[in-house]
Amino acid sequence: MVLTIEFVVVGFVQLLVGLVTSYRYGGDEINARLAKTEADVLHSSIKEKKGNHEEAIRILTTRSKTQLLATFNRYRDDHGTSITKVQYENDCSVHL
Secondary structure, eight states: OOBOHHHHHHHHHHHHHHHHHSOOOOOOOOOHHHHHHHHHHHHHHHHHOOSOOHHHHHHHHHSOHHHHHHHHHHHHHHHSSOHHHHHHHHHTTBOO
């Protein structure tokens, strides 16, 4: 699948807006069940490469850093690779 620049920019803008406008919980508590569920949501979002990544953006913009680390670690454990490596490999297929 070839991604257009419009697709990439729109997703990036949605992420930036979410990062600056949403409430992010600042606590240190980790919910392991939530980490598993959200790791699967992120995996599906990356795998499908569809234009609607609202759920992934919600996860990335509202979870505490501690919860995100737990989610990313669970992603790596469940899917055999880090989320940053998968995203980098997907970005290499973006054609501007």
